[in-house]
Amino acid sequence: MISYLLNTGCPPALIFIIGALFIPLLRGKLKSAFMLMLPVLAFVVLMKTPEGNHWHVALLDYDLILGRVDPLSKVFGYIFSLISFIAVLFALKVEDDVQHVAGFAYAGGALGVTFAGDLFTLYIFWEIMAVASTFMILARKTESSQAAAFRYILVHIFGGLCLLAGIILYIQNTGSAEFSFIGLDGPASWLIFIGIAVNAAIPPLHPWLQDAYPEATVTGAVFLSAFTTKSAVYVMARTFPGTELLIWLGALMTAVPIFYAVLENDIRRVLAYSLINQVGFMMCGIGIGTELAINGTVSHAFCHILYKALLFMSAGAVLHVTGKIRCTDLGGLYKTMPLTCLFCMIGAASISAFPLFSGFVSKSMIISAAGHEKLIVVWLMLQFASAGVFHHAGIKVPFFTFFGHDSGIRAKEPPLNMIIAMGIAAFLCLFIGIYPKPLYAILPYPVDYLPYTAAHVVGQLQLLMFGALAFCLLILSGNYPAEMRAINLDTDWFYRKGGKLVYNFMDKWLNRVNAFCDKLFAQEMTATLGAFSRQGPAKLTLFIMTPIWFVMGKKGDKEKIYAAFETASIPIGISAAAATLFIVGLIVMR
Amino acid sequence: MKKELKTFDDPKNVKILLRIFYASLVVLLIVDLFIHKHADFPWEDAPNFFAAYGFVSCVLLIFIAKILRRFIKKDETYYD
Known part of the structure; x- marks a missing residue:
């Protein structure tokens, strides 16, 4: 088996997972170089791998496929490798091998899920992801992070078991372990659907995300923001495209979290809520299921991973240098952290889908797809959520962190590796926004879509700028809800x-x-x-x-x-x- | 000690910034009247629909959130 793997190249997932085992043995610059090399290696292997099924492993009576390479899996493979590089660079100075090893195992799990060709392989990597990601939260080593990590793993064990039960029933019913379109039909598919929905944070199964991510380490949150939900988006797009229920769940998912985000005090929890909101757009796109909608979903996942990681990196950088992360404790940081502030604003503009930033060229495809299908209510909800996301992630996060009232904190910029990592992500956000062609070229379906039309640019700018006007007027008139140290009840109450x-x-x-x-x-x-x-x-x-x-x-x-x-x-x-x-x-x- | 930026502490600069912001809003309102639209829904053709929708959305968002806060706000030690 080993010689077979070597002859045909190594699956990207195994490059990460096996590579992770060597990290504790290395020291100094060699260690840094090795860690940065792994994602590059995975990226190159992916580029060189032709489409088709690769890396078969015989296990008992089953043929496990570690490498189903097609346009859909390839896009996710690229972005997962790319964001691993950025996240590893951001975390390079962390002196905790547990976090490094867990980070690579986690990213490897996500790559394994992406290229799994059968349901068993999917399940194995799914669980690797769940276990490895828990260490990103545990490693914070505070009392509240231990408790949050415990709740996190319990929820994911529940989701994983639903998935496993569904897979077993599905194989029993159909006699096939093929990982492809399933569609909602009978208990097996419902169990699989619920298993994926837990990881995708579809309400009411979402609260683990806003509970756990803000408790993770500074660098761990960057990994977390990229892999779990987006690999679930991939699996959902593979198994349940065109499921009408997803349109409504997705639309709900875009709208509900923004109310919480407005009230939330912890910056990283605001970002967690906006993460759920963004994945809502993707779920909606999968539910619509047309070529335009699926293209929109995939490209939005791609862009979202970059700008969400950028936002978590800038919030993490602030936490790293100040030790604080609440709106009530922060403010005025632009004075001594102008670069971090700039990167945060680029991330904020991207998530808000400002023209020339990455969110604009991807999110608009999903909304247009809803428009083309004449889904009136959904379209209105998505536009509402677009204005809302600018409100909390676009304005609130940078405003209360870097401007707003002067907290008196005079923290220095974070270390150079963090700056470079943020810089790369910020550059990519701008690059894709200005020149989306390379991204459109790797999407699963041929793209016949022009993001930059006059009507679209002006419409989007009006939506955002007049949303900003509302923010301005409410702040100046004292009607904006004050930031408070408080817990806002969510479905995790249950x-x-x-x-x-x-x-x-x-x-x-x-x-x-x-x-x-x-x-x-x-x-x-x-x-x-x-x-x-x-x-x-x-x-x-x-x-x-x-x-x-x-x-x-x-x-x-x-x-x-x-x-x-x-x-x-x-x-x-x-x-x-x-x-x-x-x-x-x-x-x-x- | 590195020099601090103070650009946004000066009320004069904030005023300039706000003026630029308001001016760009007016420009957007005017430009909208002259562009050709290819709408999926009839109301998209209405002049400045998105400006109104964006503004109303955000005001509604804030006021509903304020009402929501009454029901869901708990002390930080609630779960301990």
Whole structure:
């Protein structure tokens, strides 16, 4: 098998996962070079791999396919390798091998999911991702991050088990483990759908994301923002394109989180909510399912990974140098961190889909697709969400961090590797926005779409600028909701408080049943049984002997009989007599 | 100590910035009247539809969020 792998090149997933094992052995510059080389190697292997199924591994009766390369998987492969390079560069100075190894295993898992050709391979890499990503949160080593990581892995175990159960049922029903279109039809497909929906953070299964991502390490959040949800987008686009339910779930997903984002105080939690909002656009595109919509979804995933990572990097850089991440603690940082501020604003402009920034050339395809299909309500919801995302991710994040009130913090720019990583991502956001042709060229379907028409540019600018006007007027008039240190309840309430309720219920009632049983069976019944087995025969003997003694006029010694039975020292004569009496009794009773 | 930027602390500069911003809004409103549209829905053809929609969306967003806050806001130690 090994020679076979070497002859045909190595799957990108294994380059990452096996490469990760060597990281703890290396030191200094060699280590840095090695870590940066792995994503480059994966990228090159991908470019050189022709379309088709590669890297078959026989396992039991199944043929596992580690490399199904087609246009759809290739785009995701490219962006996952690219963002790994940027994220690794950003995390280069982190002196914690656990994070590095977990980061590569996580990215490798995402690549494995992308190129999986069958459902078993998909499941294996899916779980590698879940486990490895948990370490990105655990590595923060605070009490709240440990708790968040615990909740995170529980939710993903639930999602993973749904997926596994669905896969097993699906194979049972169809006899095929092929990873391709499934469509909502019967319990097997529903289980698979729910499994993917957990990772895609589709409401109401979304709260793990805004719960866990802000608790991750500075660099871990960058990895997290890229892989879990976007690999779920890929799998969803593969298995459930054109599912009408997804249109509505997606539209809901774009609209609901922005209300939370407006109220949220933690900058990285604001970004987490806007991440859910952006994935909503992609889910909507998958649901619409036309060529334009799928192209829009894939290109939006591509752009989104870059600008969301850029935003998480700039927020992370602020957290790294100031130790603070709440709106209420920050402000005025542009004075000493102008570069980070600039990068953050480029990310903000991209996520807001400003013309000349990457979000503009991708998101508009999805909205246009909704328009072409005459989905009135969905189109209105998506436009509303577009204006809303500019409001919180586009204005609020840079404004409260770098401008707003002067917090008095005079922090320096982050280390050079972080600046370069942010610079590369910012450059790509601009490059794709200005010149989308290379991105359009690698999309799954031929692109017949012009993002830069006068009507479109002016329409989008009006939507955004008048949204900004609303922000301005509300801030100046004091009507903007103040930033507050608070928790905003989300659907995780059901398992966070609900979990406690169940625990208390179990504690109160099951322990009561337990105590009752303990009293009844362990304490009282055994004593009764013990007493019965000790004294029963003696009592029975006395029951028979007392009338006999009475008839014979004798006065028997009761204590002696009790003692004799308890010590099992009964004279053989008595035993024989008792046995005879029993037999006589039995015969009479018959 | 590196020199600090103070551009946006000067009220004069903020005023200039706001004026540029308002001017660009007016330009957008005017330009919209002269461009050819290829709309999916009839209301997209209405003059300055997107300006109105963007503004109303954001105001609604804020006011609904404010109402929402009354129901979902809890102390930071709520889950501890």
